[in-house]
Amino acid sequence: MSTAIKLKHIGRNISRIRELKGMKQEALAFAIGLTQQSVSNIEASENVDEEKLIEVAKALGVSVEAIKNFTEENVINYFNTIYDNDFSHSNGAIQSNHCTFNPLDKLMEAVEENKKLYERLLQTEKDKNEYLEKLLKGK
Structure with a gap:
């Protein structure tokens, strides 16, 4: 064997x-x-x-x-x-883990934050362009 x-x-x-x-x-x-x-x-x-x-x-x-x-x-x-x-x-009952927050709410918060950041970026670019135009007109 x-x-x-x-x-x-x-x-x-x-x-x-x-x-x-x-x-x-x-x-x-x-x-x-x-x-x-x-x-x-x-x-x-x-x-x-x-x-x-x-x-x-x-x-x-x-x-x-x-x-x-x-x-x-x-x-x-x-x-x-x-x-x-x-x-x-769980005394015989199957338990599942539950979120203490709504994932969709968190997603929407992130979308709103991204919108605000994009608007700030856009405004910064506009300000930069205005500044550059003033510099060019000054010459």
Whole structure:
């Protein structure tokens, strides 16, 4: 009877963590000062040198151990634990997070602020043009 030991593929773990965080290879490459192709090569590698692994872990916001010990099962257990905790604290009722503000109101506030800034910019340009015209007429 042979026992197959599943070797850890560090590059694949980096790839899965990056994907779970919603990060593209380009963003990770920028964060660690490499090209997208270099990140692709790292993710294809079974082993990654320790210095590079530290940089990647820092950019992903996880520990080196999290990358080395990453498994899909751990991710599922993590989310199940969060769900179970939320469920147990709510006395059986599923709770959802609610905003304490109306997102549309915040969007409209931002639109109004942009309008005001644009009007100020436009007025500044008009003032600059008037000033330049006065200078030209004075010569």
